[in-house]
Amino acid sequence: MPHVLEILAYLHHMELISDQIYSDNPNRDLLALRQPPALHLLSSQIFTSLSDAAWNAHETAAQKAKSSQVVQYDWIGREIPGSRYKVQVSSLGPEIWLELVLWSCLYGGWISEGAEIIAKLKQSSGEKRWSLICWRDMLAAVENPGNQIPDKAYRDRKLVEKTISSEVVAAYVDALLNDIRINVGARGMAPQIALDHIRNLKRFLDAQNMSLAPTSWGAVVSRYLDWEGVVLERAPSLASLALRLLPAFREEIESINVSPNGALSESTSYYTFEPSAAPLGLLNRTLNGFVEKGDINGLLTGFDRLQKYTDVNKRRSLEVLLSRARSSTQDGRDLVKGVFDSNLDASQFPAFYPQIPPHILSSIMDLITSSKAYEFGRWLLYSTDIDGPIIPDSMYNNAKIAKSLITFAFASGDKQLFAKILDRQKLTTGENNEKISNEVLLALLESQISSRDWGSVQNLLKYMGQSPTGWNVTAAVLLARELLRLESEISLSGNEEKEQSFSQVKELFRFLVQNGYGNVEKGGHLTITSILGFLACTNREWAIFSSTLRSRSTAQAVSMSTQQFNILLEGAVQRAGSGEGTRLVKMWSRDIMPPSPESGGLVTLPATRPKHHNEVDSLSPLEIDACIESHEPFLFYGRVETDLSTLRIILSAFIKENIDGMEQRNVGNYQLQEDLKMFNWLRKKMKAFGLTATEIEHEVDGIIAIEARKSTVSRKVGP
Structure with missing residues (x-):
């Protein structure tokens, strides 16, 4: 303790400890944060102890200096006697000194250091265990x-x-x-x-x-x-x-x-x-x-x-x-x-009930569908808990909820849910028939495209085009994905039915992008050009096809949402594999890593103003050959934002391509080869999105399990 007190005395001498810690503001508001008056009441004893420690240090230094000399004399030649000062040991316990240190760190701005001291106290145990006491109650x-x-x-x-x-x-x-x-x-x-x-x-x-x-x-x-x-x-x-x-x-x-x-029991309000x-x-x-x-x-x-x-x-x-x-x-x-x-x-x-708003529930169901987490989706809809399901039947009338549930029902094969949603949306004829919302129409359109019922698709597009807002450009994205899927299926096991379906959807897509089926939504032409640009970069045949459909040849910004880009990427990956998906993501997405969770999601501001205030201007233009001499190349500036679903599409394809080798080993413990460039790139991107190494392993194991089950079912059912 003498050494500790000497240090505290020196800090006081250097004015590194604020005098404010010894003041007491007798604030009678019990709901206000207040420093206990202990340091104020004991300030005289504290300063006496610190003065003793400072004098003790001075005497010790003097004694050391004296011992280095044989005899010391004053200015008239008399010998200087030794020190007779006796240091007084402080009667204050270590609790007061520790409190002094903690408040000094607080007032001095050493917040992290003070918090570390308290953390050390928490770790103490046994006879050395420290505890807390409420001085306000005392x-x-x-x-x-x-x-x-x-x-x-x-x-x-x-x-x-x-x-x-x-x-x-x-x-x-x-x-x-x-x-x-x-x-x-x-x-x-x-x-x-x-x-x-x-x-x-x-x-x-x-x-x-x-x-x-x-x-x-x-x-x-x-x-x-x-x-x-x-x-x-x-x-x-x-x-x-x-x-x-x-x-x-x-x-x-x-x-x-x-x-x-x-x-606080004396307080008038809680x-x-x-x-x-x-x-x-x-x-x-x-x-x-x-x-x-x-x-x-x-x-x-x-x-x-x-x-x-x-x-x-x-x-x-x-x-x-x-x-x-x-x-x-x-x-x-x-x-x-x-x-x-x-x-x-x-x-x-x-906080007795989750009370999740419908628009968040709708987004949750969309992510569940795209991630194939169908069991969790069924629990949200059919939970038998005493409080009932998170998404009760009363929510089925909500347009956003209905749209997401239609997509989920079709993807998971839940025909009863599909029929119930249609009934709630009053699609049947009758005097109570109401106009269908655009969200529900888009979900129905997606289900009919996946079913390849092109007659129904054509009727729905006509109905959407007659609305004041026009048809949603996501319809063109869905048709483009189906084109790429059908091309892949024909190349693997072509038959007349699939080739006929491919011709039908190709004509539907051509008619749609050429402003067919009524009005397109505001800004839809920019998205259509972006879709054509995406198709053009897959191969020469699609580049020629897209070039003949484009309505503008000037440069424009990439106009696709993350969800729309992921839909197109699914078709491209199914057509040409995970390697093609990686190439397209690198081409169309930003190479800038998102901020890490440790930074709070913020990007650190630069010390000086950057030359380009807009990130779009600092990126090199994306140029795609039209493959026709009389046509200008596609030219885009800007890039698409990606998310974890983007990476999951490529990872699923990569695992599916190697599923036979993976099934020979334990699925849960299977480790992908570390030297695979694609997986290393995926892992780096996932880490940038905030996933830990353990979470990345869970992602991989979960997708392996899903693809293994699908592979087993396909072998049992046959072609």
Whole structure:
């Protein structure tokens, strides 16, 4: 301790420790964050001990200097006597000095270092174990003689031995939230590091059955995710970790520093602990973030987290209800009145049900369909849980939900669901017949194209073209995919029926892109040209075909959504394999890696203004030969955004091409050859999208299992 005190004295001398830590602001608002007055009350003893330590250091240095000389004399020739100063050992315990260090780090801006110190304290055990104590409650107990805990208990040395204040832990949580980097310069802390520190601090508080009082963990999560240092939709994995901080029903109210014996019992309001719908909104946004990335495994993990959160809340609510009912019976009070009439009991707690908005559910079902996670989709629709399915029948009238369910029903072979959706959309004739929404029409069109019922496809296109908004250009994307699929099937095992179907869809596509079937939606001509450009880069025959259909020869931006590009990529991969898919992705997509989750989803701003304010301008133009001398080449600027579904299409094709060799080994433990350039490229891209090495292995194993089952079924059924 003398050495520690000497260091603290030196830091004071260098003015590295703020004088503010010794001041006390007697704020009577119990809901405000406040530093305990211990350092203020003991400041005189602290400075006396530090002065003793400084003098001791000076004397030690003087003694060492004296010992190096035989005799020392003053200016008139008299010998200087040795020092008779006796150092006083500080009576303050290590708890005060540790509290001083922690608050000094906080005020000095060494937030990460202070959080590391607290983390070390949490790891202590046995006789060296450190714990927390709430000084706010201690002061309230001293000031309130009627408190159940005697005053003398708080003056017992053993009570505060090896403790730090819970207030300093809460202060560090607040400081970490304020110190998150927003990627402007090098200031601040990485969101991932800040979250790791906050999670460690929460574990320390939880181990002592303490909360963040006077604030709540729900507010902390909202601040973390609403801070400009985290883009939730780009870093859903990081957001999912942050949402694990959310407490369950009444968890914070039952902590010892919020309990009726605590100081907050005197507060007139518990509004900081009242239920809020914010956690549900954040959880739903996290699910949407996984969907936008095409991360099916992340979606499943996030959905599991949402279900557990709501299930725990419901269970705890029932436990509280039964407990209060038993208490009311024993006291002879009314069993009904007053059970849920207090804001403390959170009677209207919103987090009892997932409450996922329809547009997010629709996106979830689309990702489930594209990822072939049909079992999870069936659970969402047909769950027999006591609360019923996540997507009940009452949602089938919603246009977005209906569109996604039609696609899912057709892909999974669920004929009953398909018929039910059609019935709910009132497709049958009658006086209640209503106009069909464009979303449902597009889903029906996709199902009929996949069924190769070209008469129905033609009728649907005519119906769509008569609407004020015109037909959706995704219809052209779906027809283009079918063209590539049919060409592949004809080359493998051509027959007259498939060749006839190929001719029919080719004419449908030709008539459609030449502005047939009525009006095209706004901006549709740009997308059509992009589709033709994609077909043109597959081979010479398609380049000639596309060149004869193009209506404009000037350069234009690539006008395709990620979903539309993935639809075309599916057809190209089925036609020419995974190698062709890799070539097309490298050609049409941006080579810039997306920001990692550790950065909070933010791209670090450059130190100087770049030459090109628009990323499109900095990319080299994409030129595709028209293969006809009289036609100009296709010229595009910009690129397409890709997602994990894009990579999954190529990975599935690659595994399917090698499935026979893979089936000879254990599917779950099969390791792809590390020297394969394609797989290394896929793995690098997946890692850039935020997947860990374990998650990438799960992706590979899951696709291997799916393709193995499909291969087994195809061999049993035969051609």
